[in-house]
Amino acid sequence: MPVGTQATVKGLTQRDLSEDLGVRLLLANTYHLYLRPGHELIRKMGGLHRFMSWPHAILTDSGGYQVFSLSGLREIDEHGVLFRSHLDGELHTFTPQSTVDVQIAFGSDILMVLDECTAYPVSHEYARESMHRTVGWARQACARLRHLAKEISTRHALFPIVQGSMFRDLRRECAAALRDLDADGYAIGGLSVGEPRPLSMEMVEATEDLLPRARPRYAMGVGMPEELAEYVARGVDMMDCVLPSRNARNGCLFTSEGRLIIKHARYRDDERPIDERCQCYTCTRYSRAYLRHLFLSGEILYVVLATRHNVRRYLDIMSEIRQAILSGSFPEYLRCVRAVSEDAG
Amino acid sequence: MPVGTQATVKGLTQRDLSEDLGVRLLLANTYHLYLRPGHELIRKMGGLHRFMSWPHAILTDSGGYQVFSLSGLREIDEHGVLFRSHLDGELHTFTPQSTVDVQIAFGSDILMVLDECTAYPVSHEYARESMHRTVGWARQACARLRHLAKEISTRHALFPIVQGSMFRDLRRECAAALRDLDADGYAIGGLSVGEPRPLSMEMVEATEDLLPRARPRYAMGVGMPEELAEYVARGVDMMDCVLPSRNARNGCLFTSEGRLIIKHARYRDDERPIDERCQCYTCTRYSRAYLRHLFLSGEILYVVLATRHNVRRYLDIMSEIRQAILSGSFPEYLRCVRAVSEDAG
Numbered sequence: 234m235p236v237g238t239q240a241t242v243k244g245l246t247q248r249d250l251s252e253d254l255g256v257r258l259l260l261a262n263t264y265h266l267y268l269r270p271g272h273e274l275i276r277k278m279g280g281l282h283r284f285m286s287w288p289h290a291i292l293t294d295s296g297g298y299q300v301f302s303l304s305g306l307r308e309i310d311e312h313g314v315l316f317r318s319h320l321d322g323e324l325h326t327f328t329p330q331s332t333v334d335v336q337i338a339f340g341s342d343i344l345m346v347l348d349e350c351t352a353y354p355v356s357h358e359y360a361r362e363s364m365h366r367t368v369g370w371a372r373q374a375c376a377r378l379r380h381l382a383k384e385i386s387t388r389h390a391l392f393p394i395v396q397g398s399m400f401r402d403l404r405r406e407c408a409a410a411l412r413d414l415d416a417d418g419y420a421i422g423g424l425s426v427g428e429p430r431p432l433s434m435e436m437v438e439a440t441e442d443l444l445p446r447a448r449p450r451y452a453m454g455v456g457m458p459e460e461l462a463e464y465v466a467r468g469v470d471m472m473d474c475v476l477p478s479r480n481a482r483n484g485c486l487f488t489s490e491g492r493l494i495i496k497h498a499r500y501r502d503d504e505r506p507i508d509e510r511c512q513c514y515t516c517t518r519y520s521r522a523y524l525r526h527l528f529l530s531g532e533i534l535y536v537v538l539a540t541r542h543n544v545r546r547y548l549d550i551m552s553e554i555r556q557a558i559l560s561g562s563f564p565e566y567l568r569c570v571r572a573v574s575e576d577a578g
Numbered sequence: 579m580p581v582g583t584q585a586t587v588k589g590l591t592q593r594d595l596s597e598d599l600g601v602r603l604l605l606a607n608t609y610h611l612y613l614r615p616g617h618e619l620i621r622k623m624g625g626l627h628r629f630m631s632w633p634h635a636i637l638t639d640s641g642g643y644q645v646f647s648l649s650g651l652r653e654i655d656e657h658g659v660l661f662r663s664h665l666d667g668e669l670h671t672f673t674p675q676s677t678v679d680v681q682i683a684f685g686s687d688i689l690m691v692l693d694e695c696t697a698y699p700v701s702h703e704y705a706r707e708s709m710h711r712t713v714g715w716a717r718q719a720c721a722r723l724r725h726l727a728k729e730i731s732t733r734h735a736l737f738p739i740v741q742g743s744m745f746r747d748l749r750r751e752c753a754a755a756l757r758d759l760d761a762d763g764y765a766i767g768g769l770s771v772g773e774p775r776p777l778s779m780e781m782v783e784a785t786e787d788l789l790p791r792a793r794p795r796y797a798m799g800v801g802m803p804e805e806l807a808e809y810v811a812r813g814v815d816m817m818d819c820v821l822p823s824r825n826a827r828n829g830c831l832f833t834s835e836g837r838l839i840i841k842h843a844r845y846r847d848d849e850r851p852i853d854e855r856c857q858c859y860t861c862t863r864y865s866r867a868y869l870r871h872l873f874l875s876g877e878i879l880y881v882v883l884a885t886r887h888n889v890r891r892y893l894d895i896m897s898e899i900r901q902a903i904l905s906g907s908f909p910e911y912l913r914c915v916r917a918v919s920e921d922a923g
Contacts, residue, residue: 241875245879502619514593520629523630534586534591
């Protein structure tokens with residue numbers, strides 16, 4: 234899923250996303266949109282799909298991660314979290330019920346339950362206490378959606394989030410408890426918080442046999458291009474990450490042959506596209522030399538073209554993975570990805 | 579002509595410009611592209627059209643205006659101008675011959691001769707001396723292109739530039755001298771340098787009967803939306819201006835009913851498009867409320883969508899003008915524009 238934090242994937246129009254890139258599911262951020270422009274305004278405007286003119290599906294996160302990473306002073310207890318807006322310092326409260334209400338105001342297709350995303354590293358004791366709180370919140374959020382479902386005609390999925398920091402026993406205890414909620418899908422949170430990558434993989438593996446196989450599993454906030462197949466190999470169906478768009482803006486382009494840092498002098502007169510195997514609008518029309526010129530000139534068109542390519546690269550990788558699974562060659566595909574990745578490393 | 583200073587109209591892809599907006603002629607800046615990425619690189623990349631992936635025509639200015647407005651220390655004599663780059667302070671020289679060479683390296687379809695664009699106000703004495711220099715440079719530039727034309731297979735138009743500050747006699751003397759060059763077209767420069775608008779109009783009128791009517795006339799760096807018809811009424815065929823794109827970025831949108839300042843609170847929950855009569859991609863898909871949200875959030879997509887609308891507005895005005903001329907109703911059209919403009923004023 235491309236990330237559309239503020240109800241926009243930075244630099245891409247909704248037509249670029251839908252028609253050129255074939256995106257069918259976007260992520261938007263509950264925390265950001267709750268603060269600005271506000272969920273009541275979005276509700277009044279006919280929901281997030283209509284507000285941002287997006288004809289396909291939207292997943293919104295719970296806001297938990299942003300509360301813990303962006304906001305100032307916060308107090309947390311079993312009822313929810315009190316936090317200061319990073320925009321104006323005002324105090325706000327998120328509860329498991331209120332974040333469901335906010336996401337229903339958005340009209341999100343897939344909602345996330347409020348969770349506590351612990352820092353890394355954290356003590357087993359705190360991780361356990363926090364995980365239990367997240368499980369309790371998931372129960373309350375599910376109850377809230379069941380209650381609301383009686384009043385609204387639209388259908389919405391709600392995913393609880395597996396937490397437990399980097400402790401295998403806590404992850405398993407959490408997944409087992411959440412499984413009882415019989416949710417539409419399950420998210421795996423608390424990854425990409427600074428831990429070494431083998432540990433992230435281990436934490437995904439920890440609950441592989443516990444989460445229901447017939448429901449989608451969503452690893453939140455991952456990963457690098459070469460990691461996507463690793464997560465899929467561990468049972469993950471969905472991922473979101475700001476990397477393709479953020480790295481594009483910073484001048485790092487992903488290609489089928491690795492990373493390309495566009496500012497490097499070697500691309501000054503390079504007539505080739507970013508990736509000769511890529512069929513995106515950028516690669517079929519523009520040279521590395523032109524993109525480098527736009528990047529060095531600080532031109533907006535650079536962001537537009539680079540983001541379009543990087544998002545396409547991620548979608549192409551996922552498409553390759555799906556194809557490999559369908560044709561029974563995924564183990565071989567994974568071996569190739571690992572070999573290339575080790576060569577590059 | 580939309581303005582593509584650095585070989586890009588800020589925020590718009592070449593496909594947006596060509597297919598969505600129907601643009602067939604873009605302006606690019608000789609001064610900027612000479613400094614970065616450099617005309618020799620652009621020549622090596624196959625010329626500006628290929629470098630920026632633009633399939634239609636390109637007009638490049640002479641660099642004169644930028645030398646006088648952007649660069650530091652400069653010395654001017656009859657041979658040309660010595661100036662410091664605003665990027666790194668390095669010294670460069672432009673001569674009437676060298677700016678033709680640079681624009682030929684770009685492969686521009688329409689080249690401008692090097693001119694001195696005087697500040698406003700300036701003495702009659704200085705304006706006269708400067709105008710004579712500009713006429714001399716135009717002769718040298720034309721001679722240079724005739725010389726080069728023997729060696730190159732492509733065809734290029736070269737426009738001399740009428741100067742003379744705000745002095746009617748100097749403008750007429752300049753136009754009469756330039757007419758003898760039998761050029762492909764004529765530009766009217768030195769406008770929009772801080773003078774009151776009636777004076778700009780007077781200066782265009784001053785040479786109306788002197789410039790050959792069968793050749794295009796290009797008023798450089800103008801104008802506001804309500805002024806376009808005024809220039810056309812004075813014989814102008816071509817204009818360029820950064821206003822549609824720059825104002826878009828600053829939050830000022832042009833509509834068929836006047837200006838719209840997108841940050842205003844009244845648009846907070848306004849579901850209407852920027853302009854209900856506009857058929858651009860932005861107006862057919864997005865609300866004022868969404869655009870305001872993007873603007874306040876500092877999102878790149880705001881620039882993309884707002885620029886697309888404002889450029890379309892300018893193109894629509896020019897299209898209305900052409901239609902009015904063809905149907906014989908231009909005088910009436912001009913009266914309407916003036917009435918609306920006076921109401922707004």
